[in-house]
Amino acid sequence: MFGFILRRLAVAIPTLLLLIIISFVLMHSAPGGPFTQERALPPQVLANLDAKYGLDQPLIVQMWTYIVGIVTRFDFGPSFIYPDLSVNDIISQGFPVTLTYGAIGFTLSVLFGVMLGIVAAIRHNTWIDTAAVGVSIGAQVLPNFVIAPILVLVFTLWLRWLPGGGWGGWPYWVMPIIALTLSHMASIARLTRSSMLEVLGSNHIRTARAKGLSERAVIMRHALKPAMLPVISYLGPLFVTMITGSVVVDMYFSTGGIGRSFVDSALSRDYAVMMGITILVGALTIFFNLLVDVLYAWIDPKIRY
């Protein structure tokens, strides 16, 4: 097991480096720079700015300084647009917010998605099953930028229960979390249902039923664990989708998470912030995929590592 984790780590580190290099090259090969404006700056000013941020150095030197900065000091450099802020400042403002509703949304979608999926599978081919499938396809099909305004219309404008935007106590959390969670809950429900159906048709379940176990024991003790395997492998990517999906939520509810910072920085060509967030999310993806692999190997005895 330990060797397995080490081997996965050995893949993870070059992956992260590759991600840094790809995003760096991508950003620096694009036409125009952060200081390209409608009204051109005088060449001296531009040269000074470039010198200040090290943009006059050869690309390879810039990349080296950048990577060394991240590895040794965990420093993603200064923002190109906001002179007073570093990338670390911007991330540390937005990330706690994203993490809060992302983590709650993640937990809720797994919890309710799995429950809905199991109920649908147990009541296969009844109206409960049909309803569950219908609802989950519906939730998957409605994009969250449609769900968000509908929520605002209902809860803020008609019922006046919840604030329509901003970030503060729990009333501010409800709508972002619903908008973020719904479609993921639905896809987990569909995944759980189909995998549970598969398991319920397998031989070991027939054996368990044949020896007279109660339906409850059959499901809880024998069907649940194998049925959860595909769901678990979905959790790593899901976590990251929750963070990237937060772009819509951040923009609609003005929650101030990193999704918003990412889009803002992309539109204003703030290279440093964009790269910082891309790398952060990439690192999280790699970490969660690693975690899921380890969990998977631990739960499923058939996996050799």
Place this chain on the structure above:
Amino acid sequence: MTMIDREAIERLGDSLNAQEVQGRSPWADARRRFLRNKAAVAGLIVLLLVLAFGLFGQHLAAWNNEDLDFNVMGMVAEKGQPSIESGHYFGTDELGRDLFARTVQGTRVSLLVGIVGAAIAVVVGTLYGAVSGFSGGRTDQIMMRAVDILMSIPYMFVLILLLVMFGRSMWLLFLGIGLISWLDMARIVRGQTLTLKNREYIEAARATGVPGWRIILRHIVPNLLGVVAVYATLLIPLMILTESFMSFLGLGVQEPLTSWGALISEGAKTMNYGTLWQLLFPLFFFVITLFAFFFVGDGLRDALDPKDR
């Protein structure tokens, strides 16, 4: 992004391979089962209707999609609502353009994005997976390791980056969306290829000296068709969803072109002004099409895989 149940598709491939010796062709069997599935058939009919709407809808429209109706301008909420007399069957948008004609145009663009994006993903993924699985050994190891590495890149961000950096062109969008999703396809196809490549007919082809690339194209890929078809059907709605997300960010197709995503996000922005039709008409087409694709995809999978029902 929503996901596709990879395991179910892999199972499907296994059972397709198992069915090879039978009196009746598995495809005829599958067609019979598919036609018995009411939801899937309904989905197929809906898809054909939407396609017809996209292809021929402009002949029914009373207005051109680019013309502004000056009677309506500035008073869209009062005068722009859907009506038969004014010729605006779906009402007008905020600028006074005919929403019916715009929806026809959006339908074309969205279907095109979905199909082209899915086609890129399917072609790249199938070839990559088949080559990797067929080659085996170290080549296979390296190719699959590369897929693992690419999987941990946050693609939504990279797509946004690409569109911001290199301009918002429709072709870049197609390419970007397609390149996001070939990775899963490659993994599935590789797994299927591994089980296929030890079959007798492949051995026979090898023995008669058919070159490797030809075995892949003539003998492996055609046998993967079922898996590929199901995956593609389930991929198209995901592509359409991704495009709509990009349109919400203003990075999707640009004016004067439009797509369902762009129309929906415009409609959602003006929801509070009493012009709800601007949201509901495009949303209706978007939702029924995605529903239909999911039903057809699931129906196709169940039809091709008799075990999994």
